[in-house]
Amino acid sequence: MDFSKPTASEASVKLLPGFKFKPTDEEIMMRYLRPRAVNEPVPSTFIVDVDILRSNPWDLVPEGSVEKYFFCQRVQRWPHGNRCNRAAGDGHWRASGKDVPIFSNNIINGGMPSMVGLKKTLVFYLGKAAAGENTEWVMQEYSLVQAGLTPYPVIGPNGTNNIGEHSRDAVASTKKKDSLSEALRNATTSVSKVVPVMINPDDSWVVCRIYKKKKRAPRVIAQRYNITDGGQVCFFNFLRQGNSEGTSSSGSLTNLPIEKAKDNNEDRGGTNDKVDTNEAGK
Known part of the structure; x- marks a missing residue:
């Protein structure tokens, strides 16, 4: 997994006092996960790349923080299997409950809602899967499915794709060489006017929201007199x-x-x- 390349733009959002980063499920899928799945910039730096399988959840969420969002790539347990590796730190993540579908109106014309992702809830257990101890740490995993995996237009920050960038470099080099013909310069200039490249998102990328459950107050039982x-x-x-x-x-x-x-x-x-x-x- 490659976590070296930054995924957020330089103009990160700075929240004012009293505001909190709380995106909706649709915003996580369409504004963050889909661009990250094609290696495009995302709106802010609140979600960073982290390999959650290398650490315990309490090491990832700073002390005093309520929750934290991360980009991560799922790792298959077997080369040709569908099950993912859930072992992390001193324990493992175990699925809890049913997956929740996430819909969006931005995929299909006419405003028809379309399923773009799934939200899976997992609980962290200390120890191995056979005999694990339940903890209060929970993770919600957002993944792309169906309409969320449709081709995504990849465009560079300056309005052109990678092919256009290489063509501009070629034009600059030809100006320095007088031996090249005018036809070659025209050809390289025409190549720069290409349509955006459509790339299928990588479904291994997910967004993980990790938080700790709040302790419930003890229930008071009234004493009865016989x-x-x-x-x-x-x-x-x-x-x-x-x-x-x-x-x-x-x-x-x-x-x-x-x-x-x-x-x-x-x-x-x-x-x-x-x-x-x-x-x-x-």
Whole structure:
């Protein structure tokens, strides 16, 4: 794999404070991956070439960063196979879930959406594939498929392709040699006016988004009281009756045993019955 050639233009995008590099799936496919697959400049330097199979994910994402994007080339496990090598660093990447298709309206005329790529989710495991330990590191791999692999026009930064550049060099050399005929200079000049070269993108190139999953807060389970076993029920005193000390809270919690509360209610009921009987006698 050749990672020596820079893939981004010199005019890189500088984000203002408060902004974040967050491209959509379609922008990753059409603005970054397709040009990189034909070795053309990309809009910015936020995505760089890295061989992710040589490092652990925590070595690739700087401390304090939420996520990081990389260009990488997939390596086939066998010469004539379709499976890719997923061993990386001290572990391996393992696929999780189904691949998500990515659509774009820029391929087919008429605005019909066309599938240009796939997004695969992988989880990093420490150790070998047979007995690996799950980690919180996740990678989303973007790859070109179907319409995303259609021929791409390759044009140089100055508006001409490689054939035109070589022809201009030939014209410059012929001007220095008076022995060449005028016909040869005309021929080299006509060669420079050629159409852009259409190149099929290399499907081995992918964009990898690596990030660490956020830890979920522990779930709080409310404790249940079994009344039949002599448990207690919490009563909330909204009116703050009997609270002469004037606590700062809006109410107080009072735990009353069920049997004691029942006895108090029966005593109050008996007193009321006696009063009613005397009044009836009168």
